Amino acid sequence: MLLSFPLYHKQKSYAIMFMGDNMKNFTMRDEGFICEHCQKEVLPLGYTARDHCPYCLYSKHVDILPGDRKNTCQGLLRPIGIEKFKDTFKIIYQCELCHEKHKNIVAKDDDIEQIISLSIE
Numbered sequence: 001m002l003l004s005f006p007l008y009h010k011q012k013s014y015a016i017m018f019m020g021d022n023m024k025n026f027t028m029r030d031e032g033f034i035c036e037h038c039q040k041e042v043l044p045l046g047y048t049a050r051d052h053c054p055y056c057l058y059s060k061h062v063d064i065l066p067g068d069r070k071n072t073c074q075g076l077l078r079p080i081g082i083e084k085f086k087d088t089f090k091i092i093y094q095c096e097l098c099h100e101k102h103k104n105i106v107a108k109d110d111d112i113e114q115i116i117s118l119s120i121e
């Protein structure tokens with residue numbers, strides 16, 4: 001995203017620069033979406049970027065780094081397992097399109113039944 005602002009809008013152009021594609025640091029995007037697997041409406045998470053559906057745990061292959069939404073694959077990420085990560089867990093995914101593996105940290109409102117069933121498979 002490249003926008004030019006008149007010089008007297010210095011503060012505004014700084015904010016735009018920060019969100020620009022040239023920035024090495026990325027901004028996490030926490031946004032709601034309709035799950036492409038179970039069709040349920042998923043609301044933004046509120047404390048970090050929402051990256052998977054809390055109902056069926058499916059995710060979408062949109063990130064290269066967590067939350068950056070820079071991956072062009074856009075395939076469905078199928079949850080295939082769980083692994084321990086610090087005080088929490090990560091869901092292990094495999095992309096149905098490019099078959100790459102991906103991991104997301106569980107969210108606080110994820111369906112615990114789904115997590116448990118993944119951990120015993």
Ligand SMILES: [Zn+2]
Pocket residue numbers: 035036037038039040053054055056057058
């Ligand atoms: Zn879902």
Ligand SMILES: [Zn+2]
Pocket residue numbers: 061073074075095096097098099100
């Ligand atoms: Zn993929």
